[in-house]
Amino acid sequence: MxxxxxxxxxxxxxxxxxxxxxxxxxxxxxxxxxxxxxxxxxxxxxxxxxxxxxxxxxxxxxALVEMTAKKIAEITLKISQKVGANGSLYGAITKEDIAQSLLENHHLNIDKKTLELKNPIKSTGVYEVEVKLGQGICAVLKVDVEGI
CATH class of the missing domain: 3.40.5.10 (Ribosomal protein L9, N-terminal domain)
Structure with missing residues (x-):
């Protein structure tokens, strides 16, 4: 059979x-x-x-994931935080902060687990954060940390 x-x-x-x-x-x-x-x-x-x-x-x-990756690659996320006398931030910017800022400013709901950030950001400057979207697709998000 x-x-x-x-x-x-x-x-x-x-x-x-x-x-x-x-x-x-x-x-x-x-x-x-x-x-x-x-x-x-x-x-x-x-x-x-x-x-x-x-x-x-x-x-x-x-195709939807690729479109999201393209959107993320075009974004420069600006985050403002209080700065101390030596130029370091009060507190640190974490994956949660980046994901929340993406949602509030660009209406992109990205899970914090997909963000590749080895250590929290503790000083001003421009940083590149890798976003793993699944299906082998990654995007690089630029995060511009400014002092207040």
């Missing part, structure tokens, strides 16, 4: 492959445990259309 694998099966094949198996193994194990389905034309067409739709959705999501 021919079955369409709905997930990877060790020793048999990977998800989406059509395999020839013995009737008992196919009906009593693979199909019963929802690891496979009968390889009829209807099932194969339904699986392929669902797979195609999933690829389209993934492409749309990637």
């Amino acid at each position: 021919k079955v369409l694998l709905l997930q990877d099966v060790k020793g048999l094949g990977k998800k989406g492959e059509i395999c020839e198996v013995k009737d008992g193994y196919g009906k009593n194990y693979l199909i019963a445990k929802k690891m496979a389905d009968f390889a009829t034309n209807t099932v194969i067409n339904r699986y392929r259309s669902a797979q195609k739709k999933a690829l389209e959705i993934a492409a749309e999501e990637k």
